[in-house]
Amino acid sequence: MSKKRFFRHLILPLIAPAALVWLYFTPKNVFGCANRGYMALAIVSLALVAAIATTFKATAEKKRGETEAANWWTITTLILASPLVLLAGPLG
Numbered sequence: 001m002s003k004k005r006f007f008r009h010l011i012l013p014l015i016a017p018a019a020l021v022w023l024y025f026t027p028k029n030v031f032g033c034a035n036r037g038y039m040a041l042a043i044v045s046l047a048l049v050a051a052i053a054t055t056f057k058a059t060a061e062k063k064r065g066e067t068e069a070a071n072w073w074t075i076t077t078l079i080l081a082s083p084l085v086l087l088a089g090p091l092g
Helices: 003-011 015-025 033-064 067-088
Strands: none
Touching: 003 067, 015 033, 015 067, 033 067
16 A cells, blocks of 8 residues: 555545544634534535545546555545534534
8 A cells, every 4th residue: 555545545535524523622712603513514515525526536446447446435435425424413
């Protein structure tokens, strides 16, 4: 496993869930209640747009016969979809 692939498919996508958790633990006085909600929606929206793009990339790699690359893109998609799960579940 190359460092570039590890960074691109695991570390970089983990920024979205980490930002959402960080926002959850930020005191209300810092941003205000409504602004925190808008920022959370922005984080989730951007992560879902990226998840849709990575889904298409995984599908294209799978059709091309590159199953290892498709699996990495699928993992990236799952990580990028996790902020929605966090917002709807434990952090909501």
